[in-house]
Every structure is written in C-alpha cells, then in structure tokens.
Amino acid sequence: MKPKETTFVRRFSRRQRIEHFAVMVLFTILAVTGLAQEFFHAGWAAGIIAGLGGIDRTRWIHRASGWLFTALALEHFANQMLAVMRGRARPSMVPNRKDMRDAMLTLRYYLRLSEEKAAFDRYDYRQKFEYWGLVLGGTIMILTGFMLLYPMQAARMLPGQLIPAAVIVHGYEGLLAFLVVITWHIFNAHLAPDVFPGDTSIFTGKISRERMQKEHPLEYARDYPELPAEAAEPAPEPALGAKPH
Numbered sequence: 001m002k003p004k005e006t007t008f009v010r011r012f013s014r015r016q017r018i019e020h021f022a023v024m025v026l027f028t029i030l031a032v033t034g035l036a037q038e039f040f041h042a043g044w045a046a047g048i049i050a051g052l053g054g055i056d057r058t059r060w061i062h063r064a065s066g067w068l069f070t071a072l073a074l075e076h077f078a079n080q081m082l083a084v085m086r087g088r089a090r091p092s093m094v095p096n097r098k099d100m101r102d103a104m105l106t107l108r109y110y111l112r113l114s115e116e117k118a119a120f121d122r123y124d125y126r127q128k129f130e131y132w133g134l135v136l137g138g139t140i141m142i143l144t145g146f147m148l149l150y151p152m153q154a155a156r157m158l159p160g161q162l163i164p165a166a167v168i169v170h171g172y173e174g175l176l177a178f179l180v181v182i183t184w185h186i187f188n189a190h191l192a193p194d195v196f197p198g199d200t201s202i203f204t205g206k207i208s209r210e211r212m213q214k215e216h217p218l219e220y221a222r223d224y225p226e227l228p229a230e231a232a233e234p235a236p237e238p239a240l241g242a243k244p245h
C-alpha cells in the first residue's frame with residue numbers, strides 16, 4: 001500500500017509550545033516593566049508606568065513575573081534532565097564539535113569560498129547559541145533579580161558591595177537581552193528569507209516536510225525513514241563527521 005502523503009511533520013511537543021509561549025509573554029512583561037524603571041526619566045517610560053497604574057504596580061508586576069519566570073526556568077530544567085535521563089529525549093541542544101564545523105562551513109558558503117552547505121540535525125548552531133544565550137542570560141537575571149528583591153538576606157550571605165553591582169548587571173543585562181531578542185531572534189524567526197513573514201512551527205508544533213528536509217536533513221533522515229521516497233529529495237551529504245545521535 002502506498003504510504004499516506006504527509007505535508008507536515010511534528011516538530012514541537014505541546015509542552016515545548018507552552019513553554020515557548022510562556023517565556024515569550026513573561027520576557028515581554030519583564031522587559032517592558034524593567035526597562036520602564038531603568039529609563040524612568042524618558043517620556044515613553046513615564047507613559048508605561050502611568051499606563052500600568054503607577055510605579056508600585058509596575059514594580060509588583062515585574063516581581064510577580066520574575067517569580068513566574070524563575071518557576072518556568074526550574075520546570076524546564078527539571079523536565080529536560082528527567083527526559084534525557086529516562087531516554088525520552090536526546091540532548092539535542094548540547095553544543096558539539098560539529099556545530100563549530102557547521103559555523104565555519106556556513107561562513108565559507110556565505111563568502112562564496114565553498115559550494116558545500118552544512119547539513120543540520122535537530123537544532124543548528126545558531127539555534128543552540130540563542131538557546132544557551134537565553135539560559136545564561138536568564139540565570140544572570142534570576143540571580144541578580146533575587147539579590148535586588150531580597151537585598152538584606154543577600155548581604156548576609158555575600159559581600160555587601162555585590163548588591164549595587166547586581167543593580168548594574170541586572171539593568172545592563174536586561175537591556176542587552178531585550179536588544180538581542182528584538183534584533184537577532186526576530187530576524188531569525190520572522191525576517192529571514194526562508195521563514196518570512198513568520199515561522200509558525202513553535203506555535204502549531206508542525207513544520208512542512210520540505211522545510212524539515214532542507215533545514216534539518218540529518219534529523220529527517222533518522223526520524224522519518226518511512227516517508228515516501230519520491231517526496232523526499234535526496235538529503236544533502238552530511239557535513240564532515242556528522243554523527244546522528
């Protein structure tokens with residue numbers, strides 16, 4: 001019997017979609033309420049603070065979202081560890097040597113020094129870089145955020161000079177994270193030629209088979225070997241040392 005033609009394949013689970021939605025909403029609230037406090041002297045910031053009902057309400061919203069953001073980070077971390085330990089997930093976000101080679105290969109390809117395109121697995125090196133940027137930046141924001149939330153307790157455990165340092169780090173790292181998200185992430189998710197005007201896969205959980213073949217050929221070849229041969233263009237040669245895991 002001819003296998004059923006599929007147009008889409010599943011890329012993200014329900015939990016991953018909910019986590020992405022939650023981090024998107026919470027990060028937006030934290031950035032808006034945090035940056036409005038940092039730049040309180042600017043007209044736009046005063047407008048946001050007044051619109052939210054004053055500085056006390058703005059601070060309350062920021063702190064409550066900070067707690068929720070922390071809970072989400074812990075849930076994500078615990079769930080990922082359990083899933084990998086129980087063999088339900090591959091540690092596909094862990095950077096490896098192939099990412100380094102893929103980055104060099106892509107640079108050479110863009111500079112027209114090579115015809116060869118890197119073949120990616122579940123996540124490419126840019127996606128891993130962005131993910132670990134969020135993990136590292138999120139950890140810094142959570143640690144410094146709690147130092148600002150509980151300065152007396154923090155000063156009992158740490159040198160007191162670290163409290164004003166935490167204010168500076170929290171403010172600048174918050175601004176940096178905001179700028180990275182609105183430039184890099186929005187470009188990759190919305191403006192890049194392959195996904196313009198928007199990549200909906202993280203919301204629907206589905207990705208077209210064509211994109212999967214093109215953007216994640218190693219994962220496609222490993223996880224969907226049963227799909228009709230005529231629908232599958234030959235997957236590009238795996239990049240040097242590519243080892244599907």
Ligand code: HEM
Pocket residue numbers: 027030031033034035037038059060062063065066067069070138141142144145146148149167168170171173174175177178
């Ligand atoms: C991850 C995204 C976050 C962003 C973008 C962000 C951004 C900011 C910014 C820009 C400020 C103003 C700093 C200044 O005035 O120089 C601020 C203040 C503050 N943030 Fe965050 N923040 C984030 C997460 C958190 C978390 C996880 C917590 C922990 C609960 C937290 C707690 C605080 C506190 C306590 C303040 C001082 C203002 C107040 O007392 O309400 N933030 N944040």
